Amino acid sequence: MIDFWLNLPPLVQGLIKGLAVIMVIFPLAGACSMAERKVSAWMQGRPGPNRAIVPWFAWIPFVGTFLQRLGVFHLIADGAKFLFKEEPVPGHVNKLYFALAPAIAMMPALTTVTVVPFGAYFNHAGEVIPLVLANVDVGLLAVFAVSSLGVYSLILAGWASNSKYPFLGGVRASAQLISYELSMTLSVIPVFLWINAPGTPGTMSLAKVVEFQSLPGFWGGTWFVFLMPLSAFIFLVSLFAETNRQPFDMPESEADLVGGFHTEYGAFKWSLFFVAEYSHMIVGSGVFTLLFFGGWNPLPWIPLASLVGWLHQATLAAWTVHPLFVGVLSLGIFLGKVVALIFIFMWVRWTVPRFRYDQVMKLGWQKLLPLAIANLIFYALAIAFIQKSA
Amino acid sequence: MAVIPLERKTLSLAERTYVPQILSGLKTTFKRLLRPAETMEYPEQRPAIPPGYRGVPTLVRDPHGREKCVSCQLCEFVCPPKAIRITPGEVPAGSGREHVEKGPQAFDIDMLRCIYCGLCQEVCPEEAIFLQNQYSMTGYTRAEMVNHKDRLYELGGTLPDAHFKWDKKKAAAEHGNAH
Numbered sequence: 001m002i003d004f005w006l007n008l009p010p011l012v013q014g015l016i017k018g019l020a021v022i023m024v025i026f027p028l029a030g031a032c033s034m035a036e037r038k039v040s041a042w043m044q045g046r047p048g049p050n051r052a053i054v055p056w057f058a059w060i061p062f063v064g065t066f067l068q069r070l071g072v073f074h075l076i077a078d079g080a081k082f083l084f085k086e087e088p089v090p091g092h093v094n095k096l097y098f099a100l101a102p103a104i105a106m107m108p109a110l111t112t113v114t115v116v117p118f119g120a121y122f123n124h125a126g127e128v129i130p131l132v133l134a135n136v137d138v139g140l141l142a143v144f145a146v147s148s149l150g151v152y153s154l155i156l157a158g159w160a161s162n163s164k165y166p167f168l169g170g171v172r173a174s175a176q177l178i179s180y181e182l183s184m185t186l187s188v189i190p191v192f193l194w195i196n197a198p199g200t201p202g203t204m205s206l207a208k209v210v211e212f213q214s215l216p217g218f219w220g221g222t223w224f225v226f227l228m229p230l231s232a233f234i235f236l237v238s239l240f241a242e243t244n245r246q247p248f249d250m251p252e253s254e255a256d257l258v259g260g261f262h263t264e265y266g267a268f269k270w271s272l273f274f275v276a277e278y279s280h281m282i283v284g285s286g287v288f289t290l291l292f293f294g295g296w297n298p299l300p301w302i303p304l305a306s307l308v309g310w311l312h313q314a315t316l317a318a319w320t321v322h323p324l325f326v327g328v329l330s331l332g333i334f335l336g337k338v339v340a341l342i343f344i345f346m347w348v349r350w351t352v353p354r355f356r357y358d359q360v361m362k363l364g365w366q367k368l369l370p371l372a373i374a375n376l377i378f379y380a381l382a383i384a385f386i387q388k389s390a
Numbered sequence: 391m392a393v394i395p396l397e398r399k400t401l402s403l404a405e406r407t408y409v410p411q412i413l414s415g416l417k418t419t420f421k422r423l424l425r426p427a428e429t430m431e432y433p434e435q436r437p438a439i440p441p442g443y444r445g446v447p448t449l450v451r452d453p454h455g456r457e458k459c460v461s462c463q464l465c466e467f468v469c470p471p472k473a474i475r476i477t478p479g480e481v482p483a484g485s486g487r488e489h490v491e492k493g494p495q496a497f498d499i500d501m502l503r504c505i506y507c508g509l510c511q512e513v514c515p516e517e518a519i520f521l522q523n524q525y526s527m528t529g530y531t532r533a534e535m536v537n538h539k540d541r542l543y544e545l546g547g548t549l550p551d552a553h554f555k556w557d558k559k560k561a562a563a564e565h566g567n568a569h
Contacts, residue, residue: 043419045428347423351415 017133021113029278032342034075039346049074082271090161090264097160102265102272105153108146109279115142116286117207119331120296120304121323128214128305130207131327139205140192143287144185147242150280151177154244154251154261157273161264169260172357173251176241179364180248184238186372187231190379191224191291197387206287210295214303221301225292230375232292234368239288241364243280246349250360285341286334293337296330304330444508444521447474447499448546449539455548456487458518461494465510465519473503474510489560497539501527516555520546 008016034049041048049071057064057073067073089095117132136142151174158170195212196202213223225232241248252260259265262273289295297303308329311320319325355363404410430437439445452458461478479495481487510519524545529535537545 039423042423042427045422045425047427047429047431347416347419348412351419352412 017114018110021110021133025110025113025279025282026275028282029275030075030079032278032281033078033274034071035342036346036349037074038071039343040350043347043350052077079271082268085267087267087269090163092162093264094160094162097156098264099269101153101157101160102269102276103153104156105150105273105276106279108149108153109276109283112143112147112283113279115139115206116283117210117290117295118286118334119327120207120210121327121330122305122308122321123323128207128211129323130210131331132207135205135207137203137205139203139207140188140209140287140291141204143206143283144181147280147283148177148181150276153273153276157265158251158261161261163264165258166261166263169251169253169257169263172253172257173244173261176244176248176250176360176364179361180238180241180368183234183364183368183372184242186369186376187234187238188291189376190228190231190383193380193383194224194227206290206295210290210297213294214297214305216303218301221297221303223292223294223297223300226300228292228375228379230371231379232288234372234375235288235291237368239284240345240348241360243284243345244277245281245345247352247355248360249354250357253354255354281342281345282338285338285345288341289334289337296334298333304333439523439525443523443525444506444511446501446524446527446537446545447504447506447508447510447519447521447542448524449497449518449542450520450546450549451543452551452554453548457493457543458516458551459494459497460490460516460518461492461497462515464513464515468509468513470507470509471503471505473500473505474498475500487556489563490556494539497542499537499542501535501537502532517549517551517553520549522546 038048047069050069052071052073053064053068054073054076057067089098114133115136115138117130117135119131120128121131123129154173155170158166158168158173161167191209192204195208209224213221215221240246244251249260252262254260257263262270265273294300294303298307304326308321308326449457449459461476463476463478466474466476475496475498476494477496478492481490481493487493506521508521511521522545527535
């Protein structure tokens with residue numbers, strides 16, 4: 001099986017991996033949109049979508065009703081609706097760019113997933129092998145580089161729509177994303193200063209960051225959120241802005257811009273923007289988890305290796321150390337953290353009202369950026385001091 | 391008037407960062423998340439109708455199943471949006487109600503015009519038309535939204551009657567008393 005896989009031409013391998021990413025991220029983003037509707041409803045004291053059901057599921061006595069009440073089938077209903085409803089293309093738009101924008105929105109959203117490790121297993125030598133589609137050394141740099149391309153789709157959509165509200169939405173999107181990218185990038189530099197000690201080969205790999213959070217000892221096992229809380233905070237705030245989530249959803253801002261950059265869009269093209277936004281959220285949460293919340297380590301100071309060791313001791317079963325089991329376990333832990341973060345995204349959405357545009361700019365340039373720079377200088381000095389004395 | 395100067399407190403650092411406020415807001419929204427839903431799931435759950443509710447106007451029968459409307463057309467003339475149209479007719483011979491003289495041959499209420507004001511109920515000398523609890527009127531065509539006489543009686547049903555006015559009148563007439 002493994003040999004067969006390895007003997008496949010690299011192009012076919014890449015194609016299969018890419019399709020796998022689409023097959024996973026697309027439904028995951030859909031599930032997030034469903035979760036968003038449900039969480040919003042619960043926070044507003046409503047039951048939320050709970051009617052759609054597939055007839056065969058209605059025959060299952062208890063589970064069927066539960067899934068119906070949970071609104072699981074609305075996900076399928078929504079998807080089918082977006083696929084089959086009429087695609088309106090307004091007469092006044094630039095048709096090529098209008099159709100291109102949603103496609104461009106999807107590309108960076110799906111591409112960034114390839115460099116994000118989502119689990120790990122141990123090989124026979126006991127080394128940690130991260131589960132990642134492309135374990136490149138540039139890691140986080142690739143995420144930043146590709147995900148920031150997503151803003152082009154918003155600008156393109158706003159411009160191609162040839163209408164004032166989408167245009168304003170596009171302009172806001174570009175300004176906002178550029179502003180917050182600075183603080184975001186600056187906030188993670190301390191993490192990489194810490195893991196790239198002088199004399200060791202430099203890396204921007206996210207798997208390496210997790211490795212540093214699973215070292216033995218008090219300082220080794222500390223998640224970076226405890227070591228660098230301010231970095232984590234700045235990164236999280238910038239992440240909200242980068243993914244255009246409330247309170248930073250200026251590009252959409254339905255109160256003052258009708259629907260923002262996608263006002264003129266409908267049906268499947270619109271849903272592509274939506275999926276792209278949720279993919280950005282998933283990837284962003286994943287990166288945040290890897291950088292500051294220990295990746296696939298279950299608890300602070302308890303790395304994955306210890307958990308697997310305890311499980312093996314408790315059950316004495318061989319399957320507990322099987323790479324497949326460890327891989328699924330680590331994937332589960334990682335996804336659990338990502339889902340929790342996505343819930344926080346939704347939670348904040350219904351807590352903090354949308355900022356005014358000037359407040360967004362002021363917060364980004366006058367508060368967050370100086371804070372990120374000060375944070376960087378502090379940690380640079382501290383890390384230099386610690387590594388010199390060590 | 392005395393002017394009382396109040397001390398204006400400057401915001402503390404914690405307040406200026408907004409973080410404690412946002413955290414307390416998060417607490418509030420999370421509490422909301424755990425509370426049961428406030429809404430009613432409409433077709434299955436129906437709201438309790440308060441007394442005196444003005445729903446769809448209906449025609450009612452008396453406890454003996456006789457129609458009460460005497461086709462006086464007061465409701466038709468009082469109806470502000472002119473939703474009611476009555477065609478007066480004779481009470482058929484042999485029904486035992488010939489002394490009532492008139493009854494509606496046709497009674498139409500156009501529910502696309504009706505404003506649910508209740509003036510028809512107010513004006514009716516026979517207590518024959520009532521705005522009852524039915525609040526949901528739907529139809530696919532304009533014609534479906536016109537309630538005809540049989541539909542009005544079906545919606546109205548029977549309501550208790552305290553007077554039996556026409557029975558008393560009949561009895562009085564039989565005893566030689568005009569009223």
